[in-house]
Amino acid sequence: METETFSITIEAVKKAQQKISSVVKTTPLHENIRISKDFNAKISLKREDFQPVRSYKIRGAYHKMNSLFEDGKTGRGIVCASAGNHAQGVAFACSELQIRGIVFMPVTTPKQKLEQVQMFGGSFVEIKLIGDTFDNAKDAAIQYSLDNNAEFIHPFDDAQIIEGQATLALEILEQTNELIDYVFVPVGGGGLISGVVSVFSVLSPKTKIIAVEPKGAASMKAALESGTNVELSSIDKFVDGAAVQKVGDLSFAISKNYISDCIAVEEGKVCETILELYNRDAIVLEPAGALSIAALESYRELLNGKNVVCIVSGSNNDITRMEEIKERAMLYKGIKHYFLVNFPQRPGALKEFVLDVLGEKDDISFFEYTKRNSRETALATVGIELSDANDFSGLVSRMKNLGYFESYLNADPQVLNLLI
The missing domain is CATH 3.40.50.1100 (Rossmann fold)
Incomplete structure (x- = not known):
């Protein structure tokens, strides 16, 4: 098979749709009113988390x-x-x-x-x-x-796999009579987006297809920028459903000329989106499932008045990951910070730190301290949650002026990984 010339036909996708109809659900395409108001656009979610296996x-x-x-x-x-x-x-x-x-x-x-x-x-x-x-x-x-x-x-680099994923795009177009301006598509190995572009390039060519990847595993973005499929030397595995070092050769060949843009979203933004959807919409998504919605912020100025579809690709989340998701979201928003703090070894030092360094509504969420009797001061690892991210510089200034500051740990990824 010559991947440079191979294409997925609409006829093949329609045959695939018939073949899988007995087990695959027609999932809802619903406008999310909250997100639509936020972006002053019509934002509809294609809820593939409603499938029997909770993903497309x-x-x-x-x-x-x-x-x-x-x-x-x-x-x-x-x-x-x-x-x-x-x-x-x-x-x-x-x-x-x-x-x-x-x-x-x-x-x-x-x-x-x-x-x-x-x-x-x-x-x-x-x-x-x-x-x-x-x-x-x-x-x-x-x-x-x-x-x-x-x-x-193969999970993505196979013609029949792509034809099956393409039925999702065919379904979207069957569920609306309006022109769709943008479709935001999560990308791991590229099977879904190559199916989406195969359908939209023929049936809705004016629609812009936006690929969305996690920043720590942006293999499609790297391939598009280099003009050839490349393999990343290392990846961040947090968004496990999209953590792929190299997209499929067939997937890349099919989709490369039809992707309007490719966005790499920070993992912390994905986590923030997961928590928002859970707390405000009662939607439970895994990291890969929230990618497309997390990418909307990057397009805020372009979405005004537009008709947008976000493919919600999966909800297979493990509840044990929620603490890490919350932590990453707070780090991304700039309200969670870790420091090495130099504490005087005398009674009342911690009380003074709380009263003189922290803001009125700030909180200590992590504290690890070992008293050394032979020294005047000792280091403590302290995690602080700010009530307002804008107070970070003030917090650091107060710590330095009062002699508490030793070092800031958020800037060291290896140390930070040990803490979260």
Whole structure:
């Protein structure tokens, strides 16, 4: 297959839509009034978190596996690699079609996703945890498929996977008669966005397709800027559903000429968005699921009066991650700060610090101190939550003027990772 000339046809997408209709839901396309008012635009959410596996991945996975099943190619079972959502789609299809499957996942995969994969696949699926990233798991899965002559179900770089994901775009256009000005699409390996551009470039060519990636794993952005598909040397794995070092070659070839812009969103902004959606809209999303909404802020001035669709790609979040999500959101907003503080070893020193350094509504959220009897002062690690981010410079000035300041820890990513 020549990836430079290969394309996904509307006819193929419509056939895929028919093939998966028995298991894939037509998910809502709803305007979110709160977000629309905030941006003075019509912001609609395509709620793929309503799918049986709570993400769009079931579309491509079921289409690919059903096609293999019909062609009699699943007798030796299937193999896949996934950071979580693709695995759930594959597991669901294994159970529906009664196909044996081996699912390779990173050791770092959230427990909730592991449990969901096993729940959907039941006795038809075996999970193998390999490596720290999706790419580690993928390499192991491919080798296993070669050694055992089992079909490998790629999560994004496969024509039938892309055709399945493209049904989402076809569905969006079937759900509205209005011209859509922008579609914000989360990007991991590029399977979804290559399906979206395949449909919109033909049926709604005036719509601008905006790719959205986490800043710590912006492989599509790197590829677009270099003009060729490239592999990142390292990535931040926090947005696990989109943490891919290299987008698919086929995905890149299909989508590169139709992506209007590619936005890399800071992980802290994603966390802030997750908390806002949970607290204000009762919507529970995983980091990758919130990417498209988190990117709206970057386009605020361009969205005025526009018709916008954000693809909500998944809600497979582990409740144990919420503390980290909250922490990252506060760091991003500039209200959470960590310091090494030089404390005099005398009674009342902490009380003076609270009264003379902190603002009236500021709070100490972390404190670690070891008293050294042989010294006049000792260092403490202190985490401070500000009531107003604008008071940061004042806080630092008061600490320095009163002799408490030793060093600021937020600026050191390695130290900060130990604290959060």
